[in-house]
Amino acid sequence: xxxxxxxxxxxxxxxxxxxxxxxxxxxxxxxxxxxxxxxxxxxxxxxxxxxxxxxxxxxxxxxxxxxxxxxxxxxxxxxxxxxxxxxxxxxxxxxxxxxxxxxxxxxxxxxxxxxxxxxxxxxxxxxxxxxxxxxxxxxxxxxxxxxxxxxxxxxxxxxxxxxxxxxxxxxxxxxxxxxxxxxxxxxxxxxxxxxxxxxxxxxxxxxxxxxxxxxxxxxxxxxxxxxxxxxxxxxxxxxxxxxxxxxxxxxxxxxxxxxxxxxxxxxxxxxxxxxxxxxxxxxxxxxxxxxxxxxxxxxxxxxxxxxxxxxxxxxxxxxxxxxxxxxxxxxxxxxxxxxxxxxxxxxxxxxxxxxxxxxxxxxxxxxxxxxxxxxxxxxxxxxxxxxxxxxxxxxxxxxxxxxxxxxxxxxxxxxxxxxxxxxxxxxxxxxxxxxxxxxxxxxxxxxxxxxxxxxxxxxxxxxxxxxxxxxxxxxxxxxxxxxxxxxxxxxxxxxxxxxxxxxxxxxxxxxxxxxxxxxxxxxxxxxxxxxxxxxxxxxxxxxxxxxxxxxxxxxxxxxxxxxxxxxxxxxxxxxxxxxxxxxxxxxxxxxxxxxxxxxxxxx
Numbered sequence: 001x002x003x004x005x006x007x008x009x010x011x012x013x014x015x016x017x018x019x020x021x022x023x024x025x026x027x028x029x030x031x032x033x034x035x036x037x038x039x040x041x042x043x044x045x046x047x048x049x050x051x052x053x054x055x056x057x058x059x060x061x062x063x064x065x066x067x068x069x070x071x072x073x074x075x076x077x078x079x080x081x082x083x084x085x086x087x088x089x090x091x092x093x094x095x096x097x098x099x100x101x102x103x104x105x106x107x108x109x110x111x112x113x114x115x116x117x118x119x120x121x122x123x124x125x126x127x128x129x130x131x132x133x134x135x136x137x138x139x140x141x142x143x144x145x146x147x148x149x150x151x152x153x154x155x156x157x158x159x160x161x162x163x164x165x166x167x168x169x170x171x172x173x174x175x176x177x178x179x180x181x182x183x184x185x186x187x188x189x190x191x192x193x194x195x196x197x198x199x200x201x202x203x204x205x206x207x208x209x210x211x212x213x214x215x216x217x218x219x220x221x222x223x224x225x226x227x228x229x230x231x232x233x234x235x236x237x238x239x240x241x242x243x244x245x246x247x248x249x250x251x252x253x254x255x256x257x258x259x260x261x262x263x264x265x266x267x268x269x270x271x272x273x274x275x276x277x278x279x280x281x282x283x284x285x286x287x288x289x290x291x292x293x294x295x296x297x298x299x300x301x302x303x304x305x306x307x308x309x310x311x312x313x314x315x316x317x318x319x320x321x322x323x324x325x326x327x328x329x330x331x332x333x334x335x336x337x338x339x340x341x342x343x344x345x346x347x348x349x350x351x352x353x354x355x356x357x358x359x360x361x362x363x364x365x366x367x368x369x370x371x372x373x374x375x376x377x378x379x380x381x382x383x384x385x386x387x388x389x390x391x392x393x394x395x396x397x398x399x400x401x402x403x404x405x406x407x408x409x410x411x412x413x414x415x416x417x418x419x420x421x422x423x424x425x426x427x428x429x430x431x432x433x434x435x436x437x438x439x440x441x442x443x444x445x446x447x448x449x450x451x452x453x454x455x456x457x458x459x460x461x462x463x464x465x466x467x468x469x470x471x472x473x474x475x476x477x478x479x480x481x482x483x484x485x486x487x488x489x490x491x492x493x494x495x496x497x498x499x500x501x502x503x504x505x506x507x508x509x510x511x512x513x514x515x516x517x518x519x520x521x522x523x524x525x526x527x528x529x530x531x532x533x534x535x536x537x538x539x540x541x542x543x544x545x546x547x548x549x550x551x552x553x554x555x556x557x558x559x560x561x562x563x564x565x566x567x568x569x570x571x572x573x574x575x576x577x578x579x580x581x582x583x584x585x586x587x588x589x590x591x592x593x594x595x596x597x598x599x600x601x602x603x
Contacts, residue, residue, distance in 0.1 A: 001490060005436035008443040018446075022438025022493070023431075027133020030401040031126035032426050033408050037386055038080045039425035040411040044379040055095050060594035062169055064101045066587055068092065069113040069165050076117030077124045078390070082427075085114050085533040093540060104176050107541035108551065109168050111533040116164040118522050119157030122150050123390070123400065127492050127521045130434060134496045135514050145511070150394050155572035156515050156563070159579035163562045166579075166586040167555050173590075175551045195270070195319075195330065198248045202267020205246050212244055214265070225250055266376055270318060288368035289315065289346045295338040297361040305332045313361070315346035343368075378416045385410050430489065437493035445497045453478075457502045471506045472516045473564040475499045479520035480556060483530055492521040512567055519563040525552030 009019045022028065054071040058064040076084055088110060096106045118125035122132060135145050198205055204212035214222050225248055244250075252262055262268065293299050299307060304317045320327040320334050321341040327334055336342075344350070389403040397403070411417050417425070445451075457478065461471030475495070482491040495517055503513040524530030528538045528548050537543070566575050 001433055001436040001440065005439045008440065013443045013446050014439055018442045019439040021137075021442065022435035025130070025133045025435065025438060026136065026399065026401050027130040028431065028434055028438075030129050030133070030399075030404060032431055033401060033404040034080055034123070034126075034129075035427055036408040036417070036422050036425045037389065037404055037411070038082075038084075039421065040378075040382045040408070040416045041079070041386060043417060043421065044375050044382050055092070057099055058101075060591055060598065061101050061105050061173070062587065062590035062594045064096070064099055065105060065109050065169050065172065066591075068106060069109050069116075069168065072110060072113040073117035073120070073161050073165065076114045077120030081114035081118050081125060082532055082536075085111060085536055089536060089540065102177065103541045104543070105172055107537035108176060108534075108543065108547070109172065111531070111537045112164065112168055112525060112555075114533050115522050115524060115531060116161040119160060119519055120154055121157075122148060122153055124153075124157070125518075125522050126430070127489050128153065128518045129400070130489055131492050131496065131514050131518050131521075134438075134493065135510070138496075138500060139510065147396060150390065152511075153515055153518060155576075156519065156566045159566050159572075159575045160519060160559055160563050162576075162579035162583045164555065164559055166583040167558055169590050170586045171551065171554070176547065196250050196252065196262065196268040198244055198246055198250060199267050199269050200246045202244075202246070204244050204267060206243060208243050214244075214250065222250055222252055286345055286347055288318075289344045289350065290364075290366050290368060291342045291344055291362040292364040293336050293338055293340040293342065294361060294363040297338075299336045299361045300338050301335065303333055303335050307336075313346075313350065315344040315350045317342055318345055319343040375416065378414065381414050382411060382416045385414075385416075434489045434493060437490040441494050441497045444494070445501075451501055453498045455505065457498070458505045461502075461506060467568070468506065468508050468512075469564050469568045471502060471508060472512065472567050473560060475502060475513060476516050476520040476560055476563055479517055480523055480526075480560070483521055483524055488521040488524050488531060492517050495521075516563065516567055519559075519567075523556055523559055523563075525555050525559075527552070 005019055008014050009016065055064075055067045058067050072084065072088060089107075092106055092110060093103065096103050115125075118128070122128050132145075132148060135148075139145050204214050209222065209225070225242075225244070250268070262270075310316050317331040317334075319342075320331060320336070321343070322337060323339065327340075385407040389400075389407040392398055392403040393400045398406075408422065412419055412422050443449075444453075457474045458471060461468075461474045464470030464473075475498075478498075479491060479495045482495055496514075499513045499517055500510055502508075503510050524534065526549055528534040528543065528545055530548075534548065538548075562579070566572070569575050
């Protein structure tokens with residue numbers, strides 16, 4: 001896109017001001033700032049736990065899809081869809097294995113639910129904000145655009161979400177499932193044993209093990225409990241009916257990569273938490289590290305306590321895995337052997353110091369991906385700042401850019417995010433892709449191409465003989481097709497001047513036309529390359545490009561019809577009622593069908 005922008009500038013189709021207009025777009029800059037705010041929520045870690053609890057334990061595949069899509073759609077209206085799917089994806093992969101539902105029936109619905117929920121509000125997707133920014137630039141003196149409500153898109157987006165969800169639930173067993181690809185999530189990684197104490201503010205205290213939700217949590221499995229009231233060193237499996245209490249020592253089994261999930265459960269304190277705090281490293285700088293004890297190093301034959309491991313190496317031992325077996329003992333009392341795999345919590349200094357020193361204590365040192373510790377104490381400040389930003393925007397106290405920027409700055413000041421994390425949260429590739437599209441769009445206007453295309457769309461819409469619905473549908477289809485070639489954000493920026501010209505020629509409210517672009521640009525269902533969340537779920541679910549094409553194309557056609565109807569029917573509540581009724585009927589039908597299949601298999 002930058003190349004095209006440069007060529008158009010050199011050809012003098014646009015001047016320097018028009019070429020650089022996108023780089024200062026308030027809508028685009030707001031998107032970048034909201035990435036920082038979303039990352040602040042993500043770093044607290046608690047969202048992982050609560051998102052996992054939302055899904056529950058359904059008894060049928062249709063029930064699982066309903067439990068996934070409904071909350072994700074609702075959350076996506078207020079949280080950017082990419083970080084939302086990033087949080088939910090690892091939780092869902094483990095959860096699907098526990099409830100015995102194939103990932104193919106879960107992960108495309110996850111991505112599509114995030115896209116459908118993004119059109120519930122103006123802030124639901126970055127595309128919405130970019131279109132609003134373009135609208136403000138095109139009509140700077142229109143007060144109704146300046147004071148556009150957060151829920152201005154809601155009357156049109158919600159019925160689209162209802163019908164989209166109904167389509168996914170109804171058609172996924174027919175179009176997504178294959179006999180050889182009913183993949184159930186599993187893990188082949190070697191397990192380690194990890195101990196944690198139940199704190200007084202844990203929601204699991206006073207509940208039975210079964211009701212606590214701790215027995216099977218994101219790939220970490222509760223294997224035994226030691227009561228605080230006893231000094232016994234024997235570990236026995238506690239019956240599911242026993243209640244947990246403050247101070248209980250819980251032993252969990254899981255892979256190193258899933259240990260991060262355990263640390264994100266509120267109310268649990270890892271056994272080596274005191275040692276970790278004595279390291280003096282900031283939470284933002286700490287990571288989980290796997291280190292293999294060398295054969296002839298100074299660690300062999302000594303316990304962690306004897307080595308004074310924390311002060312000597314600047315890291316705390318959390319767990320030990322030995323020759324495919326779990327070492328069921330407090331880490332400090334374990335006598336180390338050659339080949340032991342230590343799970344450490346360490347700061348950057350440990351990784352730097354051991355990068356080229358494998359011939360000393362360790363033969364291998366590797367950082368566990370995405371293993372920074374959660375910041376539970378920052379959850380409330382992060383939520384208050386995020387909600388406060390949206391409330392101030394809704395009360396017209398400032399623009400969303402101003403309120404989001406304030407929230408992002410305060411998150412860094414309060415320690416929710418470090419400065420480095422805030423910088424890395426900004427997705428610069430999106431900025432460099434979308435910003436040039438503004439200039440290219442202006443070039444389409446200056447060259448007369450936009451007017452020619454707009455005239456063609458008006459003729460097509462008029463030829464249909466269905467009034468404004470024909471033109472809105474034509475623009476919707478053009479946006480969808482363009483989104484298959486370029487990123488949906490860029491497609492919205494490119495189609496905007498064409499659509500506004502078509503609206504003026506066809507006598508359609510520019511705001512309705514802008515909403516049509518928002519609905520169409522978010523309908524990235526036909527290819528995995530249409531949106532980043534599709535690519536995120538593609539590998540985990542074992543999908544091919546053909547799966548998206550076969551499943552997404554009919555959905556695209558259905559939503560074209562629904563979106564157009566929603567935009568032209570004045571009685572929005574009637575569209576809501578009909579679409580919700582369709583969703584309920586489909587959900588009931590699918591759940592009953594799944595239960596019938598389960599009963600037939602059991603007999």
